[in-house]
Amino acid sequence: MAANKDNFCVIMGGGVGSRFWPFSRKTLPKQFLDFFGTGRSLLQQTYDRFKKVIPEENILIVTNDLYADLVKEQLPELASEQILLEPTRRNTAPCIAWASYHIRALNPNANIVVAPSDHLILKEDEFLTAIRKGLEFVAQSEKLLTLGIKPNRPETGYGYIQIDEPVGDNFYKVKTFTEKPELELAKVFVESGEFYWNSGLFMWNVNTIIKAGEQLLPEVAAKFEPGVGIYGTPEEKRYIDEHFPACPNVSIDFGIMEKADNVYVSLGDFGWSDLGTWSSLYDLSDKDEDGNVILKCQSLLYNCRNNIVTLPNNKLAVIDGLEGYLVAESDNVLLICKKDEEHSIRRYVNDTQIKLGEDYI
Amino acid sequence: MAANKDNFCVIMGGGVGSRFWPFSRKTLPKQFLDFFGTGRSLLQQTYDRFKKVIPEENILIVTNDLYADLVKEQLPELASEQILLEPTRRNTAPCIAWASYHIRALNPNANIVVAPSDHLILKEDEFLTAIRKGLEFVAQSEKLLTLGIKPNRPETGYGYIQIDEPVGDNFYKVKTFTEKPELELAKVFVESGEFYWNSGLFMWNVNTIIKAGEQLLPEVAAKFEPGVGIYGTPEEKRYIDEHFPACPNVSIDFGIMEKADNVYVSLGDFGWSDLGTWSSLYDLSDKDEDGNVILKCQSLLYNCRNNIVTLPNNKLAVIDGLEGYLVAESDNVLLICKKDEEHSIRRYVNDTQIKLGEDYI
Numbered sequence: 001m002a003a004n005k006d007n008f009c010v011i012m013g014g015g016v017g018s019r020f021w022p023f024s025r026k027t028l029p030k031q032f033l034d035f036f037g038t039g040r041s042l043l044q045q046t047y048d049r050f051k052k053v054i055p056e057e058n059i060l061i062v063t064n065d066l067y068a069d070l071v072k073e074q075l076p077e078l079a080s081e082q083i084l085l086e087p088t089r090r091n092t093a094p095c096i097a098w099a100s101y102h103i104r105a106l107n108p109n110a111n112i113v114v115a116p117s118d119h120l121i122l123k124e125d126e127f128l129t130a131i132r133k134g135l136e137f138v139a140q141s142e143k144l145l146t147l148g149i150k151p152n153r154p155e156t157g158y159g160y161i162q163i164d165e166p167v168g169d170n171f172y173k174v175k176t177f178t179e180k181p182e183l184e185l186a187k188v189f190v191e192s193g194e195f196y197w198n199s200g201l202f203m204w205n206v207n208t209i210i211k212a213g214e215q216l217l218p219e220v221a222a223k224f225e226p227g228v229g230i231y232g233t234p235e236e237k238r239y240i241d242e243h244f245p246a247c248p249n250v251s252i253d254f255g256i257m258e259k260a261d262n263v264y265v266s267l268g269d270f271g272w273s274d275l276g277t278w279s280s281l282y283d284l285s286d287k288d289e290d291g292n293v294i295l296k297c298q299s300l301l302y303n304c305r306n307n308i309v310t311l312p313n314n315k316l317a318v319i320d321g322l323e324g325y326l327v328a329e330s331d332n333v334l335l336i337c338k339k340d341e342e343h344s345i346r347r348y349v350n351d352t353q354i355k356l357g358e359d360y361i
Numbered sequence: 362m363a364a365n366k367d368n369f370c371v372i373m374g375g376g377v378g379s380r381f382w383p384f385s386r387k388t389l390p391k392q393f394l395d396f397f398g399t400g401r402s403l404l405q406q407t408y409d410r411f412k413k414v415i416p417e418e419n420i421l422i423v424t425n426d427l428y429a430d431l432v433k434e435q436l437p438e439l440a441s442e443q444i445l446l447e448p449t450r451r452n453t454a455p456c457i458a459w460a461s462y463h464i465r466a467l468n469p470n471a472n473i474v475v476a477p478s479d480h481l482i483l484k485e486d487e488f489l490t491a492i493r494k495g496l497e498f499v500a501q502s503e504k505l506l507t508l509g510i511k512p513n514r515p516e517t518g519y520g521y522i523q524i525d526e527p528v529g530d531n532f533y534k535v536k537t538f539t540e541k542p543e544l545e546l547a548k549v550f551v552e553s554g555e556f557y558w559n560s561g562l563f564m565w566n567v568n569t570i571i572k573a574g575e576q577l578l579p580e581v582a583a584k585f586e587p588g589v590g591i592y593g594t595p596e597e598k599r600y601i602d603e604h605f606p607a608c609p610n611v612s613i614d615f616g617i618m619e620k621a622d623n624v625y626v627s628l629g630d631f632g633w634s635d636l637g638t639w640s641s642l643y644d645l646s647d648k649d650e651d652g653n654v655i656l657k658c659q660s661l662l663y664n665c666r667n668n669i670v671t672l673p674n675n676k677l678a679v680i681d682g683l684e685g686y687l688v689a690e691s692d693n694v695l696l697i698c699k700k701d702e703e704h705s706i707r708r709y710v711n712d713t714q715i716k717l718g719e720d721y722i
Binding site: 022198271298300301302313315316317318319320321322324325327329332333336337338341348351352356358360 | 383409533593628659661663675676677678679680681682685688690694695696697698699702705709712713716721
């Protein structure tokens with residue numbers, strides 16, 4: 001099946017997370033890492049996945065100036081016009097706004113799938129089918145579509161989408177969005193069958209999203225509207241460098257999805273994880289008979305249970321008598337902490353930066 | 362005070378210990394390491410110490426062929442004749458026998474101090490005074506002298522020397538040697554005031570030790586006697602390479618000291634440690650207010666007590682929630698185990714060698 005030339009993909013790859021420090025670093029954020037030693041980073045896996053349903057030349061990466069070289073290195077097949085470089089970080093709404101104006105200049109009928117660069121998808125066929133159907137859905141009407149994931153546990157780290165009545169084969173109107181609930185509420189959500197995880201993956205026609213932005217986020221749209229005529233030309237980067245930093249920092253969820261009245265969701269179970277925490281990585285990974293996860297390195301474990309250990313390739317971890325710990329080393333930092341203390345990682349990173357400086361961040 | 366030209370020093374630096382693995386490696390044993398980040402390895406510290414009382418040209422290092430380059434690199438001031446290279450490891454008796462025949466060829470009146478290369482001495486002045494007095498003592502009579510250390514705890518990892526009647530200012534005849542006692546016995550030893558730790562450091566006149574060897578270890582002496590006339594000549598190394606490997610593997614303690622009837626001990630408290638275990642290193646090192654010892658690396662510790670942590674220079678250890686652990690990393694190996702499980706290190710090393718090979722040893 002030939003890919004529809006009207007279909008575009010925007011991969012958002014500008015994030016700097018600290019939750020996987022020291023495995024991820026400011027100079028090498030999570031999307032550029034190969035967590036499972038498969039030979040492809042999360043960004044590369046995302047690209048590989050989408051090029052099966054989107055024409056390769058229609059796949060764009062939006063990232064930060066800082067990561068331009070990393071993106072080119074990891075995806076050398078990209079033409080330079082396929083990499084949109086933000087001069088500063090302004091969250092997802094400005095990122096998506098720019099990409100939308102840029103794409104409309106290339107193809108005023110474009111249907112777009114917007115995706116994070118650092119998520120894991122284990123069931124690729126189901127996922128790609130949902131993308132194909134979703135793009136057809138948004139091509140036919142002025143709808144904003146998000147992908148909802150059937151929850152398998154009362155996860156408190158995710159946002160939830162409550163569905164309303166169905167509007168077609170596996171498409172539902174969205175009733176509400178709820179950010180990270182408390183555990184008790186999350187349990188009620190999961191049991192109700194009405195709530196799905198918000199994957200942060202969206203589809204829409206380019207005109208639908210630009211119109212929604214004009215109505216719901218005029219202060220963002222106002223930064224991009226004056227550039228019409230410049231997008232897709234050699235002057236675009238200069239325009240963006242000048243106007244992008246003035247955008248407010250706002251997410252697409254808060255700025256548009258939670259406010260628009262034409263928001264729909266397509267449901268599925270794609271073996272999806274946002275790989276947001278070491279625990280989520282632990283849950284997804286193969287374990288030895290004692291519940292230990294070893295990523296990338298060699299290991300000899302004695303009296304060890306339920307740990308997650310990752311050292312640089314081929315390094316050897318000899319560990320005796322640890323239970324429930326994270327042991328992660330990368331470059332010049334070794335982190336050892338309880339696996340369920342991982343919310344403290346931000347504190348470790350802050351303390352490190354204050355006491356020891358940028359070299360360890 | 363000019364150093365006595367009859368005084369010689371033999372530093373034994375051929376050992377391959379695994380007790381500090383992975384900090385020490387087969388290619389870089391303990392004596393070549395700078396445990397405390399002082400800028401000088403234990404071997405270098407030993408050399409620096411003895412050159413204050415022994416003419417520099419009379420200091421010899423006996424080591425293994427394997428470590429010739431390391432010794433030359435760490436002690437570039439040594440002439441090549443000062444490095445005796447064993448073709449194979451045969452414990453301390455053959456090592457000392459060779460050094461003795463070699464030195465007698467250079468100076469038939471030599472008084473010799475024989476010392477390990479990998480011990481720590483914190484009270485250098487007291488130590489050097491004991492060496493000076495000891496060398497005078499053995500110069501005047503046919504006595505074998507060992508240095509005894511006043512014990513400060515019932516250590517079960519050391520050998521003990523029981524003293525008999527005094528024979529001069531701080532010199533005692535030795536009654537018995539006892540290898541590593543059980544804890545209860547060690548406690549009795551320490552309380553008795555009659556037992557001292559065996560430092561493994563000896564002094565004697567060259568003729569006294571050669572005569573003792575002829576009488577008590579004739580199977581060793583027989584390998585060296587035929588070489589008389591060759592020691593100190595360019596032919597010596599060839600002779601040793603041929604005959605040394607045929608020596609039995611026997612320690613000077615077992616082969617001579619425990620059997621001779623002219624063995625004496627000089628007592629002292631030199632801030633001595635054989636640095637035989639991580640625990641001994643822990644005991645000797647500066648601790649933070651929570652009892653943690655950090656060697657060489659940077660650290661941020663949370664909820665940590667009584668650990669010993671060493672990573673390569675300037676590497677950062679961020680550790681939350683460990684108590685009583687050893688965390689040691691060197692090159693391609695990270696070891697994490699309970700500090701009091703360090704007797705298991707030999708097992709870790711063996712398992713590593715079997716399962717992963719020489720690269721990690």
